[in-house]
Amino acid sequence: MTTQTVPASTGADRRKNPPLRLFLTILHLATLGVVGGGVIGILAAVFGTGVGLLFAFGIGVLFLVGLVYALYGVGWFEVMRVRGLYDLDIPDLPYRRRLAPGFGGWIRSLGRQSIDGRMWRAVANFAIACIFGTIVIRLFWGLVWSAIFAFTPLFTTEDVVGPFGNLVAVGWAPLIGILGVLATAAGIIGLALMHRTISRGLVVPSREAELVERVRTTSAQREGAVRAADVERTRIERDLHDGVQPRLVSVGMTLGLAQQKIDADPAAAKALITEAHTSTKAAITELRQLARGIHASVLDDRGLDAALSALASRSHIPVHLDVRLNGRCSRDAEAAVYFSIAESLTNAAKHSRASECRVVVRLREGATLWARVEDNGLGGAEVQPGGGLDGISNRVLAAGGTFRLDSPQGGPTSLEVTVPCAS
Known part of the structure; x- marks a missing residue:
């Protein structure tokens, strides 16, 4: 069965040391800009291979199954990354476990995992962060170029090539360089702040989603409790009807026969009473076991x-x-x-x-x-x-x-x- 999801808290950002948080966000984005493209490329390749080989003896199904597990891994990583980066109270991304045994139960759990909204939102946030990271890397190199361009008059007195490939008078180079530094720095900081806002919207469960999950979990537990009580009641009825009840009926009939024979054949009546006594002890034992099964x-x-x-x-x-x-x-x-x-x-x-x-x-x-x-x-x-x-x-x-x-x-x-x- 589905492992039950721990209810999320409010997800408030504690905002400790904002400059450090901003620097770490930029570092995260730059790292994802370097490695994220490769991860997304591999996932796309697995998906394409799975679809392409889907009708080739079903081989593609193996790739698609592996893709679901890979997407879950990416989503789990993204939830952990965002939680650690922004110090948010976010519940772990749950894996949808089997609700029923066997191959059918595993297939259904895989299907539930493949349509899990939280997983897909985390994967989407990862993809957006990778795109932002690629842009951050380009802006960083633009910032470095602008900083160097601002000092061009120290090295030459001739016109220089500007940022758009046109010739710029060397006297304008410091102003253009400073504006470039400010613009690229603002772009990097803006992307970092935007990443924080988007991550909070995609990765942190909304209050409505929490309530829906709690209702779903409570409903499933209530349904299980009702079914468990019904199964237990049926078992008790069966044990009483098939075990204790026939034995008690036999005891009653045996005692009745003993009562009829007690005057004419005391020895036979004594044997019947002994038999009834043995059956009674067996019935008591069965009742004790039945009671132990209840509590x-x-x-x-x-x-x-x-x-x-x-x-x-x-x-x-x-x-x-x-x-x-x-x-x-x-x-x-x-x-x-x-x-x-x-x-x-x-x-x-x-x-x-x-x-x-x-x-x-x-x-x-x-x-x-x-x-x-x-x-x-x-x-x-x-x-x-x-x-x-x-x-x-x-x-x-x-x-x-x-x-x-x-x-x-x-x-x-x-x-x-x-x-x-x-x-």
Whole structure:
């Protein structure tokens, strides 16, 4: 799924040391004027090659896919450059991750990335900066020429060639040189100031865009929460109907038979009561497991590490647990990761024919909780509507996280979830 975008702040420029900022802007533009043309040329060449080879066994598709990644890289670089140059509070340019597993999910994420407005605005700002940089370099050489031209009377008394190729009396050279210096310097400073204004307009997200993104994110999380609740309700109904309910009905029938035989055949009645007692204990165990699937009390009491240790000890297949956490996350984040791992281990035991599982959990930089579950089973797992993997996807989405499934035929199957700690 789409990695969720961190809401941007107001993006106010702190304007520390304006002369230094202006000098750095001119330096940035000059650098982009030198190297930017080559970057744009390479991107254009990749695009032309991709379009040209599009119908040659689909080879051009590889170039176009690479172009999307390259454009994202250019956009990411431009966002970081503008943020560092002007000391703006700009959120990172997000990469649109897969919302669904498999090749189809990757294609859709690539499509969303290719039409990402923020990425294209950053690329446009990069192209404009490269054009400005080329002009700045020319103006700089014009400034140097004008400065030298102003001192022409010190070297000759004859007429000299002016800036437009015409002969100029040597006495006018100082005035023309000074005017040239002022004009080129003003042009360089003007382009630097214009670059700042354009960058703020293109790279810094507008307030309206922030609100739209927040609404989109909130809507997606709400939809995921609703679907997760529906899947969970269906699972509980299925477990009650297919497991506990038939067992309790059997207990009732067994006790009824024992009641009929208690006078005529006490030994048979005793055996039936023993059978009913065994079934009752099994039903209690199933109810306890069902309640644990709804809410893991150890998760609240002792944290995710202890809850996963208890989960691994109850697993029907060996589980290698590697949990490294230096703190607690929010209850929703820990619950999303816990139930994702629990469902993954259940699927591995029921369907994958795996002989072992490996669970890795880390608290990463940026206050995100990351977990990976891998088994050595047969693979071929897919997200089915209403299934366990669908429940994982919805629960993680509701917590504001991302979900990735990789399960080729023949295995292994790996599932990764990333959830923000403050979800």
